[in-house]
Amino acid sequence: MACPICGEDTVRAYRPFCSKRCADIDLGRWMQERYVVPGREGEEEGVPEDDAPDQIQ
Template sequence: MSSAACPICGKPAVEEYTPFCSKRCADVDLARWLRGDYRIPAEPVSDFDSEE
């Protein structure tokens, strides 16, 4: 067992689902990735066609 805390709920992580405590928390994290909740802030990229 790991001493790290689950990034979703804060409970102790379980080796089988590391870094999460359960399948539920792992699924919550996956859903956040699929919805696009996690992203790196950046400036919009302009189209190359509009520069011509």
């Protein structure tokens, strides 16, 4: 299996990466929002209404 960052062979301790460096590069990309997980069209960010806790009135 090849590391998705540099293409080198992976190492069991850092799989799917080859090293801590490549794992950290990937984490940094997620934290900078360079990667996104697509949602459904029209879905707003946050808690869906069905999952929102009931408000006490």
